Amino acid sequence: MKLSITAAERRSFVSLAIAISLGLSLSILFSWQANAETVVRFQPPEGNAPGGTRGGASRGDTVCIQNSSEQNQLLRALIPPGSNYGLTLAERPEVFAYIPTTTARQAWFVLKDDRGNTLHQHIIPIAGHGRVIPINITEHLPALEVGKTYEWGIALLCAGRLQIDSPFTSAWVQRIAPxxxxxxxxxxxxxxxxxxxxxxxxxxxxxxxxxxxxxxxxxxxxxxxxxxxxxxxxxxxxxxxxxxxxxxx
Known part of the structure; x- marks a missing residue:
């Protein structure tokens, strides 16, 4: 059976297609404009850092680190300099570290409470070239408590094990209510x-x-x-x- 479409119906279909196309284009345009107009700035939280937080000391900075002439060759927690702690709303947040170019192929991650008690530790495989890595706090742990402060740290296992001179850095995370x-x-x-x-x-x-x-x-x-x-x-x-x-x- 052959269907016939009148000229009026054809014009209607064309108009509908144009309207849909225009709607999608405008949606994409508005989305692009919204992103283009969004300015992201970090406003440090008011008040002093939680009691007990301190700079993350790094021991054996250059052990098993390659490209030592580079400015950013050292292992570090990705945290604003001079603060060494950050806030989160999450029960199990991600923390971030810069892993330099290194001969190590594993790193050690640790999470402690504000009294220094170890809550969790595990080994992380690393590729050995300079990268920023997000590290998930494990789902096997109870949720971080609102108002509590925790210390996390990461060390490079230069000889495949943790040693006294392993490059190490630490920072703090405090969970707050939204x-x-x-x-x-x-x-x-x-x-x-x-x-x-x-x-x-x-x-x-x-x-x-x-x-x-x-x-x-x-x-x-x-x-x-x-x-x-x-x-x-x-x-x-x-x-x-x-x-x-x-x-x-």
Whole structure:
């Protein structure tokens, strides 16, 4: 059976197709404009750092580190210089470290409470070339408590085991309750608007985690640019262009 389409119906179909196409184009345009207008800044939280936090001492800095002439050759926690602690809303947040070019192929991760009691430790495989790595706090642990501060650290296992001169760094994480400003974003998918809201409230770890998700899930130059600009703005410019590698647990 052959269907016939009148001229009026054909014009109607064409108009509908144009409307749909225009709607999609406008949606993409508005989304691009929203991202382009979003400025991400990190506002350090008010008040002093939680009691007991201190700089993450690194022992044996250059043991098994290659390319020692590079400015960013040392193992470090990715945290604004001079603060050494960051906030999170998450029960089990991601923390971030810069792993330099090294002959080590494993790193040791540890999480402690504010009294120095070890809550968790595990071995992380590393590739040996300079990377920023997100590290998940294991789901096997109880959730971090609101208002409590925890210390995390990472060491390079230069000889395949932890030694007194193993390169080591540490930082602190404090879990807080969400403010009214970030509460609307809690269950929202990653976006630059969410990153900006977290940064404005000084929630360092979640801001980095959300921006990392955006970078790795969407190949958008704006996300890469935002990451680099953000790190430079807080004094981490020497690692602002280092690749992120999410292969560690």
């Amino acid at each position: 403010s009214t400003e970030v509460l609307p974003y809690m269950n929202q998918p990653p976006s630059l608007q969410k990153v900006a809201a977290l940064g404005a409230q000084g929630i360092w770890y979640d801001m980095l985690s959300t921006l990392t998700q955006l970078q790795l899930s969407r190949q958008d130059p704006a996300n890469v640019s935002t990451w680099s600009q953000l790190l430079r703005s807080v004094g981490l410019g020497d690692v602002s262009t280092v690749p992120i590698e999410r292969t560690y647990k």
